[in-house]
Amino acid sequence: MKQRINLFIFSVLLAGALFSCHNNSDQKKVEPVSPDQMSKEITKTLPATPEKVHPGKAVFTQYCLVCHQADGSGVPGMHPPLGPGSWVGRDPKELVAVLIKGLNGKVEVNGEVYNSFMPSQAQLTDDEMADVLSYIRSSFGNSYGLVDADLVKKVRSGK
Numbered sequence: 001m002k003q004r005i006n007l008f009i010f011s012v013l014l015a016g017a018l019f020s021c022h023n024n025s026d027q028k029k030v031e032p033v034s035p036d037q038m039s040k041e042i043t044k045t046l047p048a049t050p051e052k053v054h055p056g057k058a059v060f061t062q063y064c065l066v067c068h069q070a071d072g073s074g075v076p077g078m079h080p081p082l083g084p085g086s087w088v089g090r091d092p093k094e095l096v097a098v099l100i101k102g103l104n105g106k107v108e109v110n111g112e113v114y115n116s117f118m119p120s121q122a123q124l125t126d127d128e129m130a131d132v133l134s135y136i137r138s139s140f141g142n143s144y145g146l147v148d149a150d151l152v153k154k155v156r157s158g159k
């Protein structure tokens with residue numbers, strides 16, 4: 001019996017405590033938000049850094065996309081694809097040479113034969129060539145090593 005009374009008193013106290021707590025928070029004054037605080041809140045919701053876009057993507061879009069397509073799938077019978085199984089996985093020196101000299105003659109990619117012509121891309125700077133090759137080697141399902149501008153410079157100067 002005594003225990004029950006104790007429990008009852010305890011419950012009443014607990015309910016009282018909870019209620020007063022609840023009341024307190026209800027009565028809390030809402031401070032107006034200052035413009036400074038507001039701008040802080042807004043910047044908090046923005047992503048800290050914008051999505052990283054590969055620098056070679058812009059070069060690709062300007063100089064290669066028209067033939068090889070945005071997804072590197074090429075055009076059947078005309079422009080070969082650049083995905084897995086293409087020359088893109090070959091020695092980077094060979095790729096630099098293709099960009100500098102262009103390509104003319106029979107090219108086989110994944111069992112398809114292309115006998116077409118790719119114009120030289122020698123107008124690209126060493127950095128642009130390194131960037132675009134790095135981009136295609138890490139896009140369209142490829143995951144080959146990146147190419148740096150020093151290698152482009154070497155191949156261009158015939159070293």
Ligand code: HEC
Pocket residue numbers: 060063064065066067068078079080081082086087088095098099103104105106107109114115116117118119121132133136
């Ligand atoms: C005018 C169309 C055209 C443009 C522009 C062009 N290519 Fe090509 N590319 C071709 C054709 C056509 C071939 C195959 C040539 C042949 O049949 O002898 C080829 C072949 C290739 C190959 C070797 C074959 C393969 O599919 O792996 C690579 C790599 C390549 N191009 C990359 C590039 C890159 C990178 C650019 C931009 C800097 C570019 N091409 C711009 C048409 C083009």
